[in-house]
Amino acid sequence: MNVKKGVPGLRGTDHIGFTVPDIDEAHDFFVEVLGCDHVYSLGPVKPSGNWMSTHLNVNDDAVMHEIRFYRCFNGSNFEVFHYSSPDQRFLQPRNSDVGGHHLALYVDDLDVAMAYLESHGIQILGKPTHSIGASEGQRWVYFLSPWGMQFELVSYPDGKAYEQQAETLLWDPRDGSSAPSASAGPSKN
Template sequence: MGLTVPDLDAVAFFVDVLDCEELYRKDPFGDSDGDSMERCLDVHPDTTASLAMLRCGPTTNFELFEWDAPDKDETPTKNSDLGGMHLRLHVEEIDTAVDRLAGRDDATVLDAPQTNDDGPTESLTYVFCRVEWGLYLELLEAPDRMPYADETDDRLYGPASSWSFRPEHD
């Protein structure tokens, strides 16, 4: 998964708040003599990008991209906009996660955690947050078993593989 951030200083948010680990960075890359950025990535031919690769929890790896493009639009999308998206992460203790985010100037917890009362995800608790530069996060705490499991042998990944916020960051 890749996320666009205003600059790679955003790595600190993912490390400090979500306990991600920075694995590596790649310096600006582009194609100053050709059109490969446009052909391969559907961006302006003069675009360059830098990236940081992160690991979050036991299995989630993702790239943060910082783009420099002549036609870059810096207006963040809303969840309801075409192409809008959010990053959903399982946590062991949603109240701990909310407390850590609520005390920060660079993130807004949009409401109190909500718990589904019925349906295929009954007892699942979630909350949405917005990072100052536009990323929406959904944090969720899932019960050991949800009702959808009565209808299929397939399972969602987790929550046995979710991670807790490390005490040294509290």
């Protein structure tokens, strides 16, 4: 009998949360440039006492001015925060920094997607890279949001090399297994 390890009942990633310096700029980027759906907003949130440090590991004087939730086609949702705090830092971490991160978005045609982003004034970092080894078959390129957060476009329309021998496959956005958002159009099967 094969017993699954880990958190009982865990099904997958519900959302990815991050903080932005300007919620309206972020909203325009997610909705007007990327094409995500804004689902709902919350805030402001300013509990009393030590709630913020106890529950969120931030300064007790921090204020969440607004939280917006976005659905971006198939995959995880985004929870976007706009905070102010007396000890707030504004430097974006690089991938090499502890806590460094990026959000990768799958696209059907990398070149078309890059041209679209460039036409909207989005900074693309370098030229597309062809992956090697287990990821062969994939092309990718990084780009920056207007506030400097790192994103990635990735595409592997014919799959990746590892899939030929793997017992477990990575989640694949190409199969359309999630119900698309209203603006996503039909699933690609």
